[in-house]
Amino acid sequence: RIKYGVVAMKDLATDILTWDQFYLSGRLQKPVRVLVDNWDIRMVNTVNLKMAAAASLLLLPKEFTEHDLYAKICSLSYMGDIRMLFAEDKYKVKKIVDGSFQPFQLMYRPLIQDYISEGILKMSDYRQQKAFKQIYLQDCGVSATNELFSSLPRMIQRRLQGRFTSNSTEIPTHIPTRALVPSKEVAAASVRTALRRRVMVSSARQAACGLLASGGLVAARYLGKKMSKALSTRCLTFF
Template identity: 95%
Template sequence: MEAAAAGRGLDLAGPLRDLLPPVDFCCAYGSTLTHARPDATSMVDYILGVADPLQWHSENLARNPTHYSSWMARRGPESVTWLADRVGVGVYFNPFVEWGDKRIKYGVVAMKDLATDILTWDQFYLSGRLQKPVRVLVDNWDIRKVNTVNLKMAAAASLLLLPEEFTEYDLYAKICSLSYMGDIRMLFAEDKYKVKKIVDGSFQPFQSMYRPLIHEYISEGILKMSDYRQQKAFKQVLFLFPHTCTVKCIIDSLLRCLINLDDSNIT
């Protein structure tokens, strides 16, 4: 199992090794990671964090001009970064890139913009993505630190949206659904069962991400164990006073985490 996972990691890191300029952070995500037998036509998705997007796109355009649309390649890296900042969510995506026998899609974002969105939920795109399981291929300690706050905020927001009693599965489904709330695509183009498929395919990774927080909330008296629908479940101890006790406890926990952050090295 571990050997297979290691081999999968090496395979996912292939484009970073053989195709693209160096990056400061990278994670892979998508259905190809969550499904045991992914669709052969599905793409592997990457988020690439770089210190200087203008410099990175300049080098990548020299290496891989066909990754960009023809008109964007002609306009150069300045137009690429302008489009990402002014039209997109700070991320520029190159989709449908052929690599070996696979297709990949990669989005490039400045490290400072990545850290800002993770902490503030300003765009709630990258932060929402990192609330769900991803495969980190190039780790960055500063991003790891700020994402700790992101996970705490996602768990806290989900507790406020959940009923008094809920299962572990309910919690992960609510966390997963946060970034899709208000997304009009979920009414039309997107799979309406997307959240269920993500949680079903990534339940153990969700546990690795959020069980430490669950144990923290239990020790702080915010949650307690219960039996609900014949399953191991949790009960919100302070559910009757959600806008006083529960919110205060959660905010205090978040503030303690923020105080311990030193984001001065994030560039």
């Protein structure tokens, strides 16, 4: 009935700041309810939110809606997730954003304003008639792209340089502290590849841990319900 976990605060902070596992950091990119907090995780998580916004902007086209931005942020932690292939609702991201739009705004509107002040984003004069969600235009030039890319975790920047190793979090001294990308397309490809590989490993590990922790019968029932729900959305789409 309730999903919960136990984690050392040091491990939580490491994942938030480096996307080392991209599991807890992915969850904290979405609205959550914090019950107990000894390290002011909300403050630490602002770094995570900025990196999520930067990665999403690199993956989005020049023109997008506010809903598009939150949907892309929400989808980051599902890229490469093996469970999305057979055991998740295909509309899960949209439902999360639709049901938590205002909390998303509270989390990311300050960052959007910062990007507007820096000239990376600007607001369009056109607004959707029904949804009334602001349209944004982003600067897709090399300078703005590198500004966004340089704020991402080192594991993504090192992927671009071909020296990334999944078992290492150390930054080799011969790698520049700031990676440069020639275009937005190259930056987006690096983000997409790095996150898919990281999420694939993390989701497989969590699926195995869930099976061991809950036991075969409980896990089978849970998986059956998830698969049934996922199948129903696909059948509705088909018919």
